[in-house]
Amino acid sequence: MHPKAHGCVDATFQINEDIPADLRVGLFSTPGKKYQARIRYSNATALVDNDVDISAESKKVTNKSRGMAVKVLDIEPGGDFLQEDCGARNQDFLMINTPSFAFANVSDYLLLNQILVEDNDDIRRFFAPLASGDFTKEQQAVAAQTFKIVQQISAIPVADPLESSYFGAAPFGFGDKQVMRFTAKPRVAANPQVLPNNPSPNYLKEALDERMKQAQPVVFDFMLQVRKKSEDNLVIENATQHWDEAKYPFVKVAVITIAAPQTNISTAENQTACENLVFNPWHALSAHEPLGGINRLRKAVYNKSAETRLEDTPSTCPFSDNNT
Template sequence: MATREHIRWNSQGVEKIPEGEADDIQAVVEIFNGLHQAMFQMNGHVMSGTHGRSHGVVKGTFIVPGNLPGHLKQTELFAQAGEYPAVCRYSSALPDPNVDDRIPQPRGFAIKLFGVKGEMFQEGRDSPTQDIEFNSTPILDLANAKTAKEIIALRLKHGADLVGLYKDFDARPDAELHKSQDQIRSTHLEATRQYSQTAYRFGDYIMKYSLVPSSKMQRELYKQTVQSSDTQDVLRHWLRDFHLHNEAEYEFQVQLCENLEDQPIEDASKEWDAEKYPWETVAKLVIPKQDSYNPIRKKFWEDHIVINPWHGLVSLQPLGGSNRVRRVVYPASRAMRKKLNELEPVHLKTIEDFPDA
């Protein structure tokens, strides 16, 4: 692997900002502001614009080995051996916190790493954590700012009316991509592989990353899928039962960019071929036995925790249009929720600041 030709993150042509992107991003901000206001009118409380449903919050340790080859000893995080406390959340992608688990949809995972040292973006300098977010699909259908503006608006317009939604989708050349988000296999969350979907700087190079369930029991649980006869909150029950009796372990893997045509940075809807550009393990996440559905943790996360891929190391800079959307939309969404809920975000400095009771 060390002899492969990896694209450097600052090479010409890595990022190409399309005309009108700033206007499209502002339109997404306005859509989310409207969504938050509507949710507040209905519920008297506003959740995140995406991933509103929490299935569990756990604490663990992110372990970086000291024997990585040179091309993987990138950024302050992976340059040397280290262990970092982590708090993690399992979620579902839709903004409704009451959405039925039996409805197929992407599932999410987020990590906040503590004790990370190095040059941080301005967003995270007051509370130096590395935020890492994942989705259970390897590609992002909201491939850029323009697509995000159009598809989010359509989904909000039609709500649960898939017939009307798909009629509008069918007028688009990317119809099947967007329909596929409603046909995702619903597996046990402990067996669900998670992906960055978008590209990131990886020190000198460019990567996508993935979190792979690695224990034998987790891999076996992949056979367990949500059925129509299950309860509407089956995923949190499965997850809680697993964590009460088992340790979880994941491999954190990276896939490096070698060809900008095959591995575009600005089109998050294109999967990078894993046979041509293989995944490599650079760390592992270990989660000891615990109660994953602690109501104190759940409420604290939902009311106060901010996860933002721009909250972290400069050497892990988010790349591409979808991440430029996040850099504007996430703070705007957080500000609107703060205004409506009258709850301040809490920027943790250590994992001990995250309450258990």
């Protein structure tokens, strides 16, 4: 997933000075602590293709899922790491521009990806249960929930990767007794975003490159939803679940600042460095352990993907667990 990058930028990730005492856990333990970071913006689709699909008949635009991956660099000693990042203690936060995944569990994800591979990134066959009486109610419910989320994705235009909100989607540990979800929300964003007329196949890369030539820095608030692990209604294994923000409000805990200008986004050197980055939710402090079947799947798949993708790149990096 996410094979098409729009670009990578340098940033800082700073814990808020006024972070509430009960949220000072793991990476967020020290108020005011500032880290260097690297951010990759991408499409979440399985193929390197146009940034939007435009129907030749209706001229209707179908939007795609977008990604923002944040690598917080060089976490100081003091907490166990689940998996180091090529020998470094980097905390990765992988996000998409919808609050939930479009698939609930590993079996649904496997079926979805098999269909995408076999049908050239066309998802429609996954929704066959909705049009047939030959499927169980459970199969129809799975297809209906995924269809709802895919419709939401298609309805979200992104004109500039730096003006969209992004979400961790799956649950993660927050110490021993709590669970978190996280989001990055831009302080300045066009609402709603309006796509350019006749967008080019790589219009998001072009938008990112143009925005980073400007002098004004880009700022995201990094926020958490936190709830107890012991709550009976917490369904960690269902990655489509949405947490009610009225009950579990997002709380600001850190600030991501992308300094500008950065005029090297499209240089060959920066693009190569961007391609060679490895993001994995298991590059994490043990206090923020990825939870649920989807996250357990990601550990093995992302490691194998990185190993295969970089097999011709000189590296001594082992894509495997260090401490687990």
